[in-house]
Amino acid sequence: MSYVLVAGEALVDMVSQQPGVPLEQVVSFERCPGGAPANVAVGLARLGVPVRFVGVVGDDPFGRFLRGFLADNGVDVSGMRLTAEALTTLAFVANREGGERQFAFYRKPGADTLLRSEDLDAGTVRRAAVLHHGTVTLADEPGRSALLAALEEARAAGVTVSLDVNYRAALWGDPARALDEMRAAIDRADLVKVSREELALLAGRTGREGALRLLAAHRRVALLVVTEGADGSWAVGRDGQSAAAPTFAVEAVDTTGAGDAFWAALLWRLWEAATRQGVPVVEAARRMSPAELARALRFANAAGALAVRVRGAMTALPTRSEVETLVEAGSR
Incomplete structure (x- = not known):
């Protein structure tokens, strides 16, 4: 297979070094590379998947830092553009009591909003096996x-x-x-990840009823995956297969990027299955039995659990051997 093409934002997370307090009370922050799509790109690369990232960062110290970090982690950054038109977006993040996060974005506009059609040329898109993106890019033009x-x-x-x-x-x-744009994006997607809260927002319901309602409204989606933090994850397929997997008990330091680690790991399992079977990735998802899907979710849960043990999103993304070690230990 060719590569996974990841498009969207790369930004710098300024993560609070004082856990449990609101941003207003934070005294110091740690600079961490981030941005949900960029996190997934690095997560895939660390798991051994060929991946290209297309996005825009500022031609400033933060933008050069991000481009270098992705390149050092095996991501093809030939489509990652530096611009003098805007600064790299900063996201200040506080981890509140109970795992709730508080964000403040410095992005008016941020360089990531300046993605243009020439950045995502037709040849680059058509040669990819998978195009992964989030919805943040849909909030602003020209991105x-x-x-x-x-x-x-x-x-x-x-x-x-x-x-x-x-x-x-x-x-x-x-x-x-936001709801209109998110629903339009789901209409164009084969594989979709939502949190429990996002499922409630989009479908007006949580649980299986909400998932079936969302699948009924968006006929292209082949696999809908729902993450529920400490309660694990579950999935429902277009062909009726469903599965769930519990999470792994770890001491959480920073939950930023856990969902991205999870999704990169699940995409790796689908990529591996598609490569083995010689079929498109979406077809591999359709063919997964409930047992295979449960094993894939468990692997992804392990990646997400490993990502919360240290501060920062991208810096915490695990390798395949680290994930496999946790899965094996949890199976004893």
Whole structure:
């Protein structure tokens, strides 16, 4: 197979060094590479998947730091553009009591909003096996139009589309527009990840009833995966298969990026199955039995658990051997 193409934001997370307090009370922050799609790109590379990242960062110290970090971790960054038109986006993050996170984004505009159609040229999209993205890019132009055009190219070429809904209310302003854009993105996706809260927002229900309602409304989706933090994860397929897997007990330091580690690991399992069977990634997802899907979710849960043990999102992403070691230990 060719590669996974990841498109969207790369940014710097400024993570609080004082856990349990709101941003207003934080005294010091740690600079960490981040951005949900960029996290998935690095997560895939660490698991051994060939991956290209397309996005825009500022031609500034933070942007150069991000580009270098992705390259050092095996990501093809030839499509990662530096711009002088805007600064690299910063996201200040506080981990509150009970695992709740608080965000403040410095992005008016951020360089990541300046993704253009020429960044996602048709040839790059059509040669990919998977196009992965989130919804943050859809909040602003010109990134929105560039990403939508790439999704149409992917559909025409039979490229599997992977979507992490990753709703961040602070970046949208208008909740109604956010819902419209997220639903439009789901319409164009084959593989979709949502949190329990995002499922409730999109379907008006949680649990299996919400998942079936979302699948009924979006007929292209072949596999819907729901993450529930400490309660593990579960999935429902278009062909009726379903599975669930518990999480792993670890001491959480920073939950930022746990969902990205989870999704990179699940995409790796689907990539591995597709490569072995000689079929598109979406077809490998359709063919998974409930038992195979449960094993894939367990592997992904282990990756997510490993990612919360240290501060930062991208820096915490595990390797395949680390994930396999935790899965084996948890199976004893």
